[in-house]
Amino acid sequence: xxxxxxxxxxxxxxxxxxxxxxxxxxxxxxxxxxxxxxxxxxxxxxxxxxxxxxxxxxxxxxxxxxxxxxxxxxxxxxxxxxxxxxxxxxxxxxxxxxxxxxxxxxxxxxxxxxxxxxxxxxxxxxxxxxxxxxxxxxxxxxxxxxxxxxxxxxxxxxxxxxxxxxxxxxxxxxxxxxxxxxxxxxxxxxxxxxxxxxx
Amino acid sequence: xxxxxxxxxxxxxxxxxxxxxxxxxxxxxxxxxxxxxxxxxxxxxxxxxxxxxxxxxxxxxxx
Numbered sequence: 001x002x003x004x005x006x007x008x009x010x011x012x013x014x015x016x017x018x019x020x021x022x023x024x025x026x027x028x029x030x031x032x033x034x035x036x037x038x039x040x041x042x043x044x045x046x047x048x049x050x051x052x053x054x055x056x057x058x059x060x061x062x063x064x065x066x067x068x069x070x071x072x073x074x075x076x077x078x079x080x081x082x083x084x085x086x087x088x089x090x091x092x093x094x095x096x097x098x099x100x101x102x103x104x105x106x107x108x109x110x111x112x113x114x115x116x117x118x119x120x121x122x123x124x125x126x127x128x129x130x131x132x133x134x135x136x137x138x139x140x141x142x143x144x145x146x147x148x149x150x151x152x153x154x155x156x157x158x159x160x161x162x163x164x165x166x167x168x169x170x171x172x173x174x175x176x177x178x179x180x181x182x183x184x185x186x187x188x189x190x191x192x193x194x195x196x197x198x199x
Numbered sequence: 200x201x202x203x204x205x206x207x208x209x210x211x212x213x214x215x216x217x218x219x220x221x222x223x224x225x226x227x228x229x230x231x232x233x234x235x236x237x238x239x240x241x242x243x244x245x246x247x248x249x250x251x252x253x254x255x256x257x258x259x260x261x262x
Contacts, residue, residue: 102202106202106203106204107233108203108235113234113235114238114242116241117238117242117245120241120244124248124249124252130253152246152250152251153253153254155254172215173211173212173215176212176214176215177211180211180246181207181211183246184243184246
């Protein structure tokens with residue numbers, strides 16, 4: 001624990017970082033115990049080597065890099081025992097909700113037509129937006145979320161995601177499309193359509 | 200003519216791979232006429248930007 005011994009990071013810092021890490025890991029692993037274990041391991045590995053940190057921010061970046069590595073490892077292991085492309089009832093209901101947005105000719109039903117979300121920059125600066133985004137991410141079915149998170153948060157290229165999770169490219173595309181539609185609809189409903197929201 | 204449903208698939212895949220020319224042409228033709236799908240395209244980029252920012256918020260800085 002050289003980092004603590006050297007006074008680089010105090011207990012309060014560490015608590016804060018640990019909380020952020022658990023949120024991040026939990027979002028992706030969907031398992032509290034597993035997330036806590038991964039965070040613990042990542043922290044121990046990072047604290048053991050305090051060299052080269054110019055402060056809290058550098059430490060945080062580094063410990064998150066270790067955490068991402070651990071998450072990928074766990075997902076890879078999970079993917080051997082669970083069938084990522086299997087459809088749960090939740091996935092099926094997402095697909096039904098997607099289909100229901102279209103008329104018989106496969107064009108948007110008027111009520112479901114995607115709206116203009118305005119200035120994205122401004123939205124990303126609003127603190128309350130992140131609580132809604134977080135809730136929408138958590139709302140995604142487990143396997144769908146796993147593939148999406150790997151692509152967007154762990155920043156794997158799509159062919160790598162398919163390979164790591166042993167699913168076909170077309171399956172991967174279907175799952176990512178499902179995830180994006182689910183998120184899009186959730187945000188449109190919970191954030192953007194609340195246009196009359198006081199700002 | 201591409202349907203909106205097909206357009207959403209291509210717009211999602213465009214986040215993951217470079218579309219081939221015939222796909223791009225059909226998609227652009229559709230987008231020229233369809234404001235719903237134009238919004239959908241912007242929403243896809245927004246999702247990417249939001250995920251990247253969330254990753255940064257948690258992995259960097261001191262927030």
